[in-house]
Amino acid sequence: MDNHMLLELKDLEVVYQTDFENVYALNKVTLSLNAGETLGLVGETGAGKTTTALSILKLLPKNIGKITGGSIMFDGVDIVKATEGEMRKIRGNKISMIFQDPMTSLNPVIPVGEQIAESLELHNTQGRTAAEIEQRVDQMLELVGISPNRKTDFPHQFSGGMKQRVVIAIALACDPALLIADEPTTALDVTIQAQVLAMMGELKEKLNTSLILITHDLGIVAQICDKVAVMYAGEIIESGTMEDVFSRIENHPYTVGLFGSIPNLEVSTLRLAPINGLMPDPTDLPKGCKFHPRCPKCMDICKTESPRVYETGTHQIMCHLFTQEGNVIQ
Amino acid sequence: MNKTSTSQWYQVWVRFRKNKSAILGMVIFILLVIIALISPMIYDYNTDIVTQNLRNRLQPPTSEHPLGTDAFGRDVFARIAYGARVSLLIGFIVVGASLVIGGFIGAIAGYFGGILDNVLMRIMDVFLAIPQILLAIAVVAALGPGITNLIIALTISMIPAYARLLRSLILPLKDAEYVEAAKASGTNTWKIIFGHLLPNAMGPLIVNSTLAVGKTIVSAAGMSFLGLGISPPNPEWGAMLSEGKEYIRYAPNLVLYPGMAIMLAVLSLNLLGDGLNDALDPRLKQ
Numbered sequence: 001m002d003n004h005m006l007l008e009l010k011d012l013e014v015v016y017q018t019d020f021e022n023v024y025a026l027n028k029v030t031l032s033l034n035a036g037e038t039l040g041l042v043g044e045t046g047a048g049k050t051t052t053a054l055s056i057l058k059l060l061p062k063n064i065g066k067i068t069g070g071s072i073m074f075d076g077v078d079i080v081k082a083t084e085g086e087m088r089k090i091r092g093n094k095i096s097m098i099f100q101d102p103m104t105s106l107n108p109v110i111p112v113g114e115q116i117a118e119s120l121e122l123h124n125t126q127g128r129t130a131a132e133i134e135q136r137v138d139q140m141l142e143l144v145g146i147s148p149n150r151k152t153d154f155p156h157q158f159s160g161g162m163k164q165r166v167v168i169a170i171a172l173a174c175d176p177a178l179l180i181a182d183e184p185t186t187a188l189d190v191t192i193q194a195q196v197l198a199m200m201g202e203l204k205e206k207l208n209t210s211l212i213l214i215t216h217d218l219g220i221v222a223q224i225c226d227k228v229a230v231m232y233a234g235e236i237i238e239s240g241t242m243e244d245v246f247s248r249i250e251n252h253p254y255t256v257g258l259f260g261s262i263p264n265l266e267v268s269t270l271r272l273a274p275i276n277g278l279m280p281d282p283t284d285l286p287k288g289c290k291f292h293p294r295c296p297k298c299m300d301i302c303k304t305e306s307p308r309v310y311e312t313g314t315h316q317i318m319c320h321l322f323t324q325e326g327n328v329i330q
Numbered sequence: 331m332n333k334t335s336t337s338q339w340y341q342v343w344v345r346f347r348k349n350k351s352a353i354l355g356m357v358i359f360i361l362l363v364i365i366a367l368i369s370p371m372i373y374d375y376n377t378d379i380v381t382q383n384l385r386n387r388l389q390p391p392t393s394e395h396p397l398g399t400d401a402f403g404r405d406v407f408a409r410i411a412y413g414a415r416v417s418l419l420i421g422f423i424v425v426g427a428s429l430v431i432g433g434f435i436g437a438i439a440g441y442f443g444g445i446l447d448n449v450l451m452r453i454m455d456v457f458l459a460i461p462q463i464l465l466a467i468a469v470v471a472a473l474g475p476g477i478t479n480l481i482i483a484l485t486i487s488m489i490p491a492y493a494r495l496l497r498s499l500i501l502p503l504k505d506a507e508y509v510e511a512a513k514a515s516g517t518n519t520w521k522i523i524f525g526h527l528l529p530n531a532m533g534p535l536i537v538n539s540t541l542a543v544g545k546t547i548v549s550a551a552g553m554s555f556l557g558l559g560i561s562p563p564n565p566e567w568g569a570m571l572s573e574g575k576e577y578i579r580y581a582p583n584l585v586l587y588p589g590m591a592i593m594l595a596v597l598s599l600n601l602l603g604d605g606l607n608d609a610l611d612p613r614l615k616q
Contacts, residue, residue, distance in 0.1 A: 057514055059510070059513055059514060087516075088516045088517075088518060089516065090516070091513070091514055091515060091516035092514065092515030092516035092517070093516060096514070096515065097511070097514040097515075099507050099510065099511050099514075100507075101507060104506060104507040104508060105507040105508050105510075105511040106508055106511075107508045107512075107526050107529070107530070108508075108530065109529040109530050109532070110526070110529060118512075118515070118517065118525075119515040119516065119517075122515070122516055122517060122518075122521075123516060167511070170511075170515065171515075
């Protein structure tokens with residue numbers, strides 16, 4: 001397997017500027033992903049997960065969302081500097097995105113087969129003929145477990161799980177190198193969720209596609225991801241391989257809180273331990289560590305100084321708890 | 331395989347045919363179209379429609395002339411049948427052209443928003459501020475009468491309405507997630523507007539256009555009645571009314587029949603449009 005670096009985000013900063021306020025959506029986000037890897041991007045609502053995904057595709061809301069610093073390198077292309085025309089060739093062809101709600105991400109008045117064919121026609125670099133595109137559409141539908149003779153059906157004739165399969169078929173039609181799935185199973189019920197996830201994992205293996213899975217469900221991450229990055233208030237506060245984070249030897253207090261919020265089947269507890277408080281207002285982020293107002297282990301230094309990154313092997317934690325003793329980088 | 335692909339239109343048809351008045355409208359309209367299409371096979375334009383035959387003037391209905399003859403001895407039915415060609419042609423060309431031009435302006439204004447939207451819609455507002463028929467009269471007065479100029483005048487007066495309509499249809503659709511999904515798969519802007527958004531706006535457009543054809547037929551007849559549209563001796567319903575009004579006391583059939591033709595055409599199109607409106611929008615059915 002070819003394991004070269006596919007995507008690298010370095011100190012990425014994104015601001016949403018409105019007439020009234022500046023929303024600091026991403027603050028120095030650094031991420032990397034190799035070909036064929038799966039990265040789980042975890043965090044609460046508003047942590048900046050979707051913003052990260054939209055930045056990679058350069059689809060931030062026009063006039064409002066701005067990349068103010070850092071770089072995004074994808075397969076040798078600098079996304080930040082790429083023109084709209086160059087981006088259009090990348091979108092759907094090399095990077096595909098699956099949106100949260102399959103009910104609304106398919107056009108209701110176009111048959112699903114045509115919707116799959118559309119991105120094939122747009123990115124027809126291999127010079128496929130119309131018949132070959134048809135064939136590829138059939139092949140994609142089969143791949144996601146839908147009978148090809150349903151390609152003339154409209155989205156409303158499919159169930160939610162099947163619609164998400166269609167969406168996945170569209171996303172994978174052009175053999176993208178990177179697939180970004182933004183909470184792909186949130187709108188689905190649990191059994192369908194399991195099916196869709198299993199299928200995505202399988203297809204990813206088969207096609208050697210890298211995957212960024214955006215979710216707030218650590219269970220899903222444990223199921224299919226190789227790497228994990230935990231986001232909080234526009235920062236990546238912890239990252240590492242699945243084992244690094246899930247072995248729970250050393251974790252950021254926020255990650256500990258996330259684990260505490262998951263019901264455990266083996267231990268009897270009356271109440272779950274949620275993380276108290278809410279995400280800080282991104283227009284007015286707290287000084288020092290952004291998590292300190294909610295942190296159960298908050299120290300004096302946390303209120304004044306931003307923590308540095310503590311690193312052991314592949315595991316990185318941005319917290320004063322660890323940097324005081326240990327191996328500090330930067 | 332085709333059964334499922336046409337099922338959407340099949341459902342529309344099932345709902346449509348339950349509506350008796352809509353079916354009536356459709357039947358009348360189809361009859362008018364058939365009359366318009368076969369009239370040249372029955373009547374010769376030069377000998378039957380425009381050539382005067384003063385010996386035969388103001389005849390009551392007979393088997394030879396089912397609706398009688400006019401002041402110049404021409405067969406009223408033949409002229410109404412030929413008039414249907416003119417009226418329907420004007421109706422469809424005007425609606426088609428203003429749909430394309432106005433629709434394009436409205437679609438890009440709605441989709442892009444901002445300054446482009448403001449500039450385009452303010453220009454449309456200027457046109458909307460002038461009453462439609464007055465605007466058409468002004469255009470014809472400037473260009474001179476004739477069928478082409480009439481079509482141009484009516485098209486110009488109808489463009490702003492379509493620009494408004496399309497803009498209002500595109501606005502709520504452009505933020506749909508499938509638009510974002512289309513952007514994320516590298517679809518260009520034109521394909522998004524005309525390939526993704528327009529098909530979603532089709533229902534209201536079809537209904538509105540059906541009603542607009544009727545409205546245009548009335549406007550065209552009105553213009554001809556005022557002498558600004560089709561000039562004599564060409565047969566046109568409005569022009570026939572205008573010619574007939576002088577003989578209304580001796581031969582009321584000269585104004586009655588063209589008037590009924592206008593009424594039937596507009597009525598049938600309105601019934602058809604209302605039926606389509608109900609059939610295309612299942613929510614109105616309950």
